Amino acid sequence: MSYPIPHYDSCASLAKLVLGFFLFYAVIHYVYWQLTVGSQRRRLIKRHSCKPINDTAELQSWKDSIFGWTQLAVTIQARRQGNLLVTNQYRFERNGNTCHFKIAFTNIIFTIEPENLKAILSVNFRDWNIPDRRKAASIPLLGNGIFTTDGSAWQHSRDLLRPNFVRDQVSDLATFEAHFRHLAANIPQDGSTVDMVPLFLRLTLDSATEFLFGESTNCLVPDAPDNEAHRFQDAFNRLQEEVGNAARGIPFFMRLNAEDIKTVHRFADHYVKLALARHDNQFLEKTISDRGRVRYVFLHELAKSIKDPIRLRSELLNVLLAGRDTTASLLGSLWFILANRPDIWTKLRQEVDALAGEHPTFEQLKNMRYLKYCLNETLRLYPVVPHNTRMSVTDTVLPLGGGALGRSPLLIPKGTIVGWSLYAMHRRKDFFGEDAEVFKPERWEKLRPGWEYLPFNGGPRICIGQQFALTEASYTTVRLMQEFREIESRDPGPWRECMNITAVARAAKVALTPA
Numbered sequence: 090m091s092y093p094i095p096h097y098d099s100c101a102s103l104a105k106l107v108l109g110f111f112l113f114y115a116v117i118h119y120v121y122w123q124l125t126v127g128s129q130r131r132r133l134i135k136r137h138s139c140k141p142i143n144d145t146a147e148l149q150s151w152k153d154s155i156f157g158w159t160q161l162a163v164t165i166q167a168r169r170q171g172n173l174l175v176t177n178q179y180r181f182e183r184n185g186n187t188c189h190f191k192i193a194f195t196n197i198i199f200t201i202e203p204e205n206l207k208a209i210l211s212v213n214f215r216d217w218n219i220p221d222r223r224k225a226a227s228i229p230l231l232g233n234g235i236f237t238t239d240g241s242a243w244q245h246s247r248d249l250l251r252p253n254f255v256r257d258q259v260s261d262l263a264t265f266e267a268h269f270r271h272l273a274a275n276i277p278q279d280g281s282t283v284d285m286v287p288l289f290l291r292l293t294l295d296s297a298t299e300f301l302f303g304e305s306t307n308c309l310v311p312d313a314p315d316n317e318a319h320r321f322q323d324a325f326n327r328l329q330e331e332v333g334n335a336a337r338g339i340p341f342f343m344r345l346n347a348e349d350i351k352t353v354h355r356f357a358d359h360y361v362k363l364a365l366a367r368h369d370n371q372f373l374e375k376t377i378s379d380r381g382r383v384r385y386v387f388l389h390e391l392a393k394s395i396k397d398p399i400r401l402r403s404e405l406l407n408v409l410l411a412g413r414d415t416t417a418s419l420l421g422s423l424w425f426i427l428a429n430r431p432d433i434w435t436k437l438r439q440e441v442d443a444l445a446g447e448h449p450t451f452e453q454l455k456n457m458r459y460l461k462y463c464l465n466e467t468l469r470l471y472p473v474v475p476h477n478t479r480m481s482v483t484d485t486v487l488p489l490g491g492g493a494l495g496r497s498p499l500l501i502p503k504g505t506i507v508g509w510s511l512y513a514m515h516r517r518k519d520f521f522g523e524d525a526e527v528f529k530p531e532r533w534e535k536l537r538p539g540w541e542y543l544p545f546n547g548g549p550r551i552c553i554g555q556q557f558a559l560t561e562a563s564y565t566t567v568r569l570m571q572e573f574r575e576i577e578s579r580d581p582g583p584w585r586e587c588m589n590i591t592a593v594a595r596a597a598k599v600a601l602t603p604a
Contacts, residue, residue, distance in 0.1 A: 126484075129484060130484055130500060130502065133484055133486060133500060134500050137486045137498040137500075138497065138498060139486060139491050139497065139498045139499055139500040140491035140492035140497040140498070140499070141491060141492075141499075142187065142188070142189045142198070142490055142491055142495075142499055143184075143185070143188075143189070143492075143493065143495070144189055145183075145184045145188055145189060145190055155191075155194075156191070156193075156194060157190070157191030157192045157193055157194060157195065158193075160190050160191065160192045161192050161193045163176060164176070164192060168334070168588065171585055171586055171587070171588075171595065172586070173586065173588055174475055174476075174510070174512040174513075174586050174588075174592065177199075177476065177510045177512065177513055178510065178512060178513040178516065180199065181199070181201050181510070181513050185495045186200065186201050186202050186489070186490075186495060187199070187200040187201075187202055187205065187487070187489060187490030187495050187499065188200075195222075195506060196505065196506070197478075197506045197507070197508055198487075198490065198499075198501065198505060198506070198507045198508070199507075199508050199509065199510070200487070200489075200490060200507060200508075200509050201509060201510055201513045201514035201517065202487075202488070202489045202490065203514070203520075203539065203540035203541040204488040204489055204540070205487045205488060205489055205490065205507075205509070206509055206514075206540055206543065206547065207540045207547070207548075208485075208486075208487055208488055209479050209487075209507060210479075210543075210546065210547045210548035210549075210550065211547060211548035211549070213485055213486075214548055214549055214550075215482075216481055216482060216483050216485040217479040217480065217481055217482065217485075217507075218239040218240075218479065218480050218482050219236075219237065219238075219239055219478075219479065219480070220478050220479065220480040220506050221480065222335070222336065222506075223237075223336045223478060224237055225335075226332050226335035226336045227332055227336065227590075229345055229350060230328050230329075230332055230345065230350060230353065230406070231403060231406045231407050231410065232399065232400075232402060232403025232406060232407075233400070233403050234246055234403040234404045234406065234407030234408075235247055235250055235404065235407050235408070236407045236410065236411070237403075237407065243550075246404060246407075247550075247553065249391065249394055249395065249404070250391075250404065250408065250553060251553050252390075253387050253390055253391070254553050254554055254556065254557060259451075259556045259557045259560055260451035260560065262448070262449075262450070262451060262560075262564055264296060264299060264300065265296060265560075265561055265564045265565070266448065266564075266568070268292055268295045268296045268299070268305070268309065269292075269564070269565060269568045269569075271292075271295065271307070271309035271310055271311075272288055272289075272291075272292045272309055272565070272569075273568075273569070273572050274309075274311050275288055275309055275311065276288070276573070276601055277600075277601075278603050280577075280600045280601070280602060281600065282579040282598050282599070282600055283598070283599060283600070283601070284596050284597060284598045285420070285421060285424045285425075285597040285598075285599060286417070286421040286587075286593060286594055286595070286596055286597050288309070289416075289417040289420040289421050289424075289565075290326075290413070290414075290417045290421075290593070291308040291309045291322070292309055292417070292420075292565065293412065293413045293414075293416045293417040293420075293561065294306055294308055294322055294413045294417075295307055295308055295309055296561060297408075297409055297412035297413045298318075298409070300386075300387055300412070300557075301386075301387045301388055301405055301408060301409055301412065302357075302360040302386070302387075302388055302405070303360065303363075303364075303386035303388060303389060304360065306318035306319070306321065306322060308322055317352075317355075317356055317359075318356070320352050320356075321352055321353060321356035324346075324348075324349035324350075324352040324353050325349075325353050326589075327346065327349055328345060328346070328349050328350065328353065329410070329414075329589040329590050330588075330589040331345055332345070332589070332590055333588055333589040333590040333591075336478075336590065353406070354402060357402045357405055357406055358398065358402055360388060360405075361388070361392075361398045361401045361402050361405070362398065364386075364388045364389050364391075364392040364401070365392055365396065365398065365401075367389060367392070368389065368392045368393060387405075387408070388401070388405060391404060391405075408554070410590065411552065411554055411558075412554060412557065412558070414473065414589075414590065414591040414593065415473045415552075415554070415555075415558040415591070416557075416558045416561045416562050416565075417593060418471070418473040418591055418592060418593045418594070419464065419467060419468060419473060419558065419559075419562045420562050420565060420566070421593055421594040421597050422467050422470075422471040422584065422594045422597075423463060423464065423467045423562070423566065424566075424569075424597045424599065425580070425584055425594050425596075425597040426463075426467065426528050426584075427463075427576060428576050428577065428578035428579075428580070428597065428598075428599040429578045429581065430528065433463065433528070433530065434576055436459060436530075437459055437460060437463060437566075437570065438570060439459075440457050440458075440459045440460060441457075441460075441567055441570045441571060444567070444571070446571060448568070448571075449563075449564065449567050449568075451560065454560065454563045454564060454567065457563070457567070459530060460563055460566065460567070461533070461563075462530035462531065462532075462533040462534070463530045463566075464559060464562060464563065465530070465533050465544075466528055466529065466530045466532070466533065467528075468544035469515045469521070469542060469544070470515065470516070470526075470528055471512075471584065471592070471594070472511040472512055472515060472543075472544050472592070473544065473591050473592065474511070474546070474591055474592070475510060475511050475512035475592045476508060476509070476510050476511070476512070477508065477509060477511070477546070478506055478507065478508040478509075479506070479507055480504065480505065480506050480507075481501050481502070481503055481504065481505045481507070482503065483503050484500070484501070484502055484503050485501050486498050486499065486500055486501065487499045487501055487507070511543055511544070512592075514541060514543075515541075515542060517541065520538070520541040520542075521536075521541075569601075571604065572603065572604055573601035573602060573603055573604060574602050574603065574604040575601070575602040576599055576600070576601055576602075577599060577600040577601075577602075578598070578599060579598040579599055579600055580596055580597065580598035580599075
């Protein structure tokens with residue numbers, strides 16, 4: 090039996106035909122792109138006088154221009170050494186206020202220009218969304234909520250949540266006082282060392298869960314049993330760290346533990362079911378209301394508008410993330426500073442002593458000017474969310490970043506990720522003076538910053554809970570200074586970061602002397 094012998098000339102002809110087809114397709118696609126997208130971009134460049142951005146030194150290497158390994162390695166090392174914020178600041182000092190990097194195959198524009206942030210967060214707000222990578226990292230834990238959605242879904246979440254942060258809810262200090270008493274009970278009375286950071290994290294979790302769920306985790310209650318609330322706290326902490334790593338572009342560090350996710354969701358689901366059942370019993374709700382003032386519960390109010398338990402859980406967890414970490418980070422950094430700066434402690438004590446030992450009212454807290462300056466300065470040097478990103482959903486333009494000096498407009502093609510560092514921008518000497526790196530509350534006597542100071546974001550997505558965070562931080566600080574007369578630092582080294590989704594001081598070890 091004979092077999093046909095392959096005709097290699099025919100195979101070669103077929104290969105040429107296939108190659109020719111792909112080349113023809115590539116040429117047609119290129120011409121079409123130039124006539125459509127390319128033409129639109131050229132008009133945009135001409136209209137705004139855009140100039141190209143200068144590549145960083147690393148991008149001069151073909152390996153980094155394709156893979157971006159150098160900056161990925163720098164980011165990983167900085168994270169492990171606990172100096173990611175300083176590393177990012179050095180990037181701007183070396184490359185300018187707007188620069189182009191590639192990290193793990195991803196092109197990223199970094200900026201610390203206030204005008205660029207104004208364009209992204211306000212003027213051209215609709216041109217930008219949360220990056221897909223950040224959504225993919227956050228949604229398994231938080232679900233679809235105010236911090237993980239865009240467009241109409243985000244607007245709907247914000248419209249539902251905003252009424253729950255009106256003054257009547259924020260100014261209810263009785264709840265803060267109850268949790269403060271638990272905090273004070275955990276502080277040694279004999280002058281021994283205590284790390285305030287984990288205590289502040291537990292404090293804000295306790296107060297946030299009471300405000301949100303109607304029942305506190307009570308993590309600060311002395312001798313509390315190891316219960317579901319404590320397991321929730323531990324699981325939530327671990328998940329936040331991994332989500333933060335992935336959102337910052339270190340995806341292979343993301344190892345979300347399925348059991349931790351179940352623990353967090355199970356804890357929230359329990360209160361969601363109670364809230365939905367409570368809302369269904371309208372007679373019971375009315376009877377309780379007729380007896381007097383009903384304690385405000387965020388979840389109960391939300392359940393009036395949302396019946397989907399998954400949606401309720403997602404909105405709760407989104408707000409819990411901000412409600413706990415924002416205040417805890419602010420308190421941890423402030424008390425690290427107070428322990429290491431006796432001059433600031435003394436000056437703030439004079440303002441606190443003016444209350445003559447009386448618990449402060451909401452109005453009194455608002456009128457404590459030096460306390461406000463201290464909080465502002467803490468948020469300037471140690472912003473709670475020191476790094477943020479957006480992704481362009483259409484071709485758009487940043488006011489600054491193009492040209493040799495970075496002072497010309499810059500074209501941002503659709504799909505580009507732009508990140509910024511508040512940690513670096515808040516330390517710019519051209520905005521905050523030659524002593525920008527120094528903690529100096531007095532600068533706020535005359536300082537009236539604009540977009541160069543964004544501790545709670547800006548534009549339509551400005552933090553709706555900022556007053557809640559500032560009120561709790563103010564009340565806690567005043568009450569601690571009323572209960573403890575003197576403070577001594579037991580951690581004289583520099584402030585050190587602990588990065589997860591937000592940034593928290595790694596430690597604030599002090600010794601406090603009772604009043």
